Amino acid sequence: MIIVSYVLGIIEAGGTKFVLATADADYNILQKKRISTETPAVTLAHCIDFFKANPVDAIGLGSFGPIGIKQGTQDYGHILATPKPGWAGTDMVGTLTDALHVPVFFTTDVNASVYGEYIAGAAKDVDSAVYFTIGTGIGGGAIQDGQFVGGHAHLEMGHAPVMLHPDDHFAGGCPFHGNRCFEGVAAGPTIELRTGEKGENLDRDNPVFDYIDYYAAQMAWNAYLNLAPEKIIFGGSVISEDDMPRVRAYFDQLNNGYVQVPEELIVHSHFPDNASATVGDFALAEAALKAAN
């Protein structure tokens, strides 16, 4: 069957808001709506209403986690043990497909981001990439030859063990790992926990940003050793293009000449306003549609 025309849908499912949108086959946005994240019943009913009013042929759904992504298991398509009240156990894919009868590609928000970069962004000319978001939390997604990395479950790169910056004596903000994971020492909330001020009120010369760049570099270094991607891409609200030179310098310090890495390995997201996930979700909707036909 040759598909000549179709409409793609996306759900960017976040802990505080959901973004719903439709687009044509060139990813030109047709409709878009932002809703706040309420109970699963209310929020998913809003999603269903939106896509009943604006029918689509497939949906790409990048979700907050943890989620069940291993096909063929009982947990597939579900939100797992999230601390977000009421959401643990929610059958996202089942609820949507029962109501809308279209294929749904279900993955993590960061996998959607890495896919967006891989299809049309910073990784479009390579075969493998890692995407990190540093925001309220820290997440990472990885792709190799078109397949997401992750066997039993999705990746949890933000909780990987961390070597502390020698001057950083912060006790850490991760409820599970304290200062013993990247999220605990480099996620957005650690800035206020360290300084009493929100990041946007601080001068960029504040040492806290030096620490965060060091940890970003260490995340990239750890990812490189564990996955050997051709691109490592940073998104999220905490660091920007301006941080990249310092991140690259710390990466080189950590490597210390051990491995030769690709030119321009470490880059900032290609898309403004963290839109990698939007592009990725549309591309995943398209992949789901093609797989179903």
Add this chain to the structure above:
Amino acid sequence: MIIVSYVLGIIEAGGTKFVLATADADYNILQKKRISTETPAVTLAHCIDFFKANPVDAIGLGSFGPIGIKQGTQDYGHILATPKPGWAGTDMVGTLTDALHVPVFFTTDVNASVYGEYIAGAAKDVDSAVYFTIGTGIGGGAIQDGQFVGGHAHLEMGHAPVMLHPDDHFAGGCPFHGNRCFEGVAAGPTIELRTGEKGENLDRDNPVFDYIDYYAAQMAWNAYLNLAPEKIIFGGSVISEDDMPRVRAYFDQLNNGYVQVPEELIVHSHFPDNASATVGDFALAEAALKAAN
């Protein structure tokens, strides 16, 4: 074409010895020879002589590294910047295929090991696995759905950053990273560097083994977060089946209830005498043969 009968060859290319062998389609060994690693010219001539005397239809070659594994690049099939005198730049695959005219599957020794475990060992019932060897160095290989993980290059998991055991004040043995990578604090030579004694002369109650189990657990934890495999398998001469309970306990401490991992995630190699790589190399020879036909 239906292949009815064939002979498989392997080369286990190590820094001190090469193992050459042939087997039938059921991996029953037909001939086997061990040679010491001399110059590339001498060593590869021995390999070629062996396989001219004992012809095979394909060769699985698991090699010490670093090696070029990205097909289509200039480095593919070569030994890269090894400190081993004379070996940097050696064209392993080109030299062998020019002389022997059979397909060669070229990968790292640890990738061969993880493949052996995946085909017939501890990971034979799952879709994804990581294999660590802790010996003179520390290496890791990863497989997901039959494909090795690694985009730009092979993995270098042994050099990933490490959080030191709180009681361990060892300065580290890695020439590149000191005590700032797993190899620097947990590879075999660190035992003698710490204690002045070889591991085999020490009581297993020596705290050095506690440290090594802690680092093994941290390697497994880091790998789980970066790759989410269904099995993490330890081989090599430094730790054994007896270490697994303590490794698992440290892993649970590091996780601290954050993620739910598969039952029996962490296991020791299925094969005695670190034979995972032998099985893997034969299976890779078979894969190369099938891909070529």
